[in-house]
Amino acid sequence: MNAIEAEGVTKAFEIPHASRRTVRGALLGYFRPLPRERLQVLDGVSLEVRQGEALGIMGRNGCGKSTLLKILSGIYAADAGAVRVRTHVTPVLELGVGWNPELDAVDNILLLGTVMGLSLAEARAAVDRVLDFAELSRFANLELKHYSSGMASRLAYAVAFLSVRETLILDEIFAVGDAGFRARCEEHFRKLRAAGHTVVLVSHTADYVERFCDRALLIEGGKVAREGGGAEVARAYLELTRPAAP
């Protein structure tokens, strides 16, 4: 069974040449409409992700990868096309989203855990495991504003991985912490895969797509330019982004 199906997904953003984000501006707009730029971000993208499969998505900056993830996650609405998501999705589009720097690690784990879909009881029960995984048990009661960026990222990673439901949608979040922590994250990621979780992973790092993804897509200009095995698409991506010879 497919966990996710998208068919002909199209998304464009209308960008006015000048901002008129006021009631007065809106009223004026009836009489003097501003010229608008239409930015076609996705143009008929179709994809399927089978249950338990890891799909990599690669492409240059601005090609529409993040917009596609937001549509698959239910954050943006597509202009046209059909999206069917048959499993519960945990989007991790940014590490530490929702952190409150004035609160300590325990409060932030409860906040982020419940925002990402854990019940309050699950989040409370997971506090020690999260702190342990992030190696931050000593700093449990320290406000987050006193954490280094590495410490905060480790904590965010630990909460994100703990909150995973059936399908995990990841947007370029692997480059965190030192080599030891990265190795543990990769190990945890493999365990999630082995447990049958479905993954959609956006990355610019060819190595990750090669190693972790069963299949991959290369997006270019809002369309699927190539589809194939992780290694094949990673090579195509490197080819696409190679600087032109002088």
Added chain:
Amino acid sequence: MATLALTAPPPRLDARGLIWTLVRTDFKVRYHRTWLGFLWALLKPISLLLVLLTVFSSVFPGAPNFRLNLVLSLFLWDFFAESTKSGVISLHQKGYLITKTRLPRWIVVVTSISNPLITLGVYSVLAILCVAGRPPSLGGVLLFGVYLVHLCAIVIGISLAASVLFLRWRDVNQIWEVITSAGFFITPIVFPIGVLPERYHFLLYCWPPTPIIMFSRAALIDGAPATLRAHLCLAAMAFGILGAGILLYRRHAPRIAEHL
């Protein structure tokens, strides 16, 4: 392709746990490390109350129960003004969550009124104690509870509508502030409604805080509740505003993240 469909299982969500965590977080952050903590929230309307009591007691010396009426009205007004003010900007303030997670957005709007609601809860107890010299009947207290539910419905309706409009037009909060500033003076808080000719009373009752305040006074202080017809009109107004707010919110909800 002209079709547009997103079919996904609803997020498996512990809504109560999420609401509790958001309320607790807002409360902790708001009063974190402040000298007087939660007392700050109580001091603002109390200081206004003292000023108004001093000035207007001499302007309306013959008005019956003027002080009690002022206490009750001011606390209800403070909740209305503060909670709608928070509600208007609530989605924008939590934009960092809305653009990255599948959090149900209505929860963000509804929890934004939590701090004013806690303050109102404390004041409601104080207001009931204030009239303890002439103990309100149990029926009066229960009716007051019903009016608070109506007030919450009005506030949530306005907040849902204004929060999505604010994302499109960033001066909606300023327009709402002007409306509430003017509204303070057209609500019979500092003046007895009787000082205005009766033909204008209907217009005053069209402004939602007016019936809430007048009915609460009648139930708790005067011991003479409003008529059944008046109650039905209040219910129609409160749940009409809530319904309109929900409709407007639902219309704009799919594009909330794009406007942030």
